[in-house]
Amino acid sequence: MQLALALGALLFLESTAAFDILRDYSGQHFFEGWDFYGYWDNLTLGDVWWLNQTEATTERLAYINDAGNAVLKVDNTTTVASNDKRNSVRITTQDFYDYSSLWIIDVLHIPYGCSVWPAFWSKGTLWPNDGEIDIIESINLNPNNQMALHTTAGCMHAANVAQTGRSAGLDCGVGSGCVVVENQPNSYESGFAAAGGGVWATQFDVSGIYIWFWGRANVPASLAQANSTSSIDISSWGTPSASYPVNPQCNLTQYFTPQQLVLDITLCGDWAGVPSIYGPQCGSAGPTGDCYMDNVVGPGSPKYDNAYFEISYVRTYTTTQVAAAAPGQPTSTSTGTLTVSQSEPTSQAQTTDSSSADGSDEPNPSPTSLAGGSDETSAAFVEAGVSFWVLLASIACVSAVPLLL
């Protein structure tokens, strides 16, 4: 009897951590199921045109390489004239992924370099009302990745949660969001590719939002051995890099609706290009000290030779299992409505055109983790966040933004 109970409990525990594949974006089919933006970066005011699929394919800014990996890149073959923009890519999944889902991305190279601002993130239909999760995001020569949630006012990240990253701002409703800076080495910049890349996993659950990162050498067997049809057992993954458990100061379901995944690369704009942020890292990279003039304008190579994503796959998973652990435990799964929509928004979103960019659905600039920036600097940025971004929005020319440091 006791043995039977114990076995039953064991089976139950094991099964609660299993996720089944929903969609595999990889190989020759990687770009099926994404929409290309097809307009300039009118969202973060970066100096790029995000090409439509036809152009991005023709210009080889979005393609599958000989290794079978997806490449998304900034144009490095063109000489850009002053006042023009450089070509790049931004793609968004047609599918929306609801609570109880898991998103895995296996990456070999992340864009980096002065002026470069890449992101892998998610958003609901309406921004910021429906929430934003930043999974991979950094700028310029930052050595580390940073993660963040962005919400409307009222959602706070709990202090002292079980995470290996460092919180750099707890208010998810301010301009910079509730940032968690990755502490592990080689999560961005040249070190990331040199270490063989790595894998990020994001669990979107009613109990919380959890992001794990592993460098290539540490990718768990459950992922390293998985193929495009495998189920994923997350029970042995340990402490996430960023943990956002539901807490009395943030009822997640109030702030997040089903999410689309986004991959993009912009240049300069209202994070990487802000003079007070760009200057300390890259101000000596060219004659003017200006992000746009010293990078975007002129020849594309060698400046943008490293401004590309190389991605082995993006896979999405879901589980139908009922929560077994207490809220806040990363391995618990949810009783949340399981409605992963195929190519159209779920109920919360049906009245809105899913393809329309509302103008602000962007990974928010998160100026809290400058390389070499002190904690005091970070705190100042967070406090200045709201008024700063309001100010920024009212100023047409990014270079006119006053120094904050």
Ligand SMILES: *[C@@H]1O[C@H](CO)[C@@H](O)[C@H](O)[C@H]1NC(C)=O
């Ligand atoms: C893609 O962009 C080019 C250049 O702006 C335009 O000529 C073409 O019609 C667009 N194609 C589609 C399918 O929108």
Ligand SMILES: *[C@@H]1O[C@H](CO)[C@@H](O)[C@H](O)[C@H]1NC(C)=O
């Ligand atoms: C994935 O792995 C499983 C178990 O090893 C195997 O049965 C299945 O055929 C594999 N699927 C693909 C698409 O390779």
Ligand SMILES: *[C@@H]1O[C@H](CO)[C@@H](O)[C@H](O)[C@H]1NC(C)=O
């Ligand atoms: C959390 O938000 C959901 C969705 O808005 C709502 O139905 C629920 O009542 C809220 N729970 C609490 C404890 O506020």
Ligand SMILES: *[C@@H]1O[C@H](CO)[C@@H](O)[C@H](O)[C@H]1NC(C)=O
């Ligand atoms: C552009 O960058 C790629 C690497 O991303 C490199 O192989 C290629 O040679 C560069 N193009 C030019 C024109 O230098």
Ligand SMILES: *[C@@H]1O[C@H](CO)[C@@H](O)[C@H](O)[C@H]1NC(C)=O
């Ligand atoms: C950005 O451009 C898109 C596509 O033309 C448009 O739908 C959207 O309203 C624009 N957003 C802003 C903030 O200008």
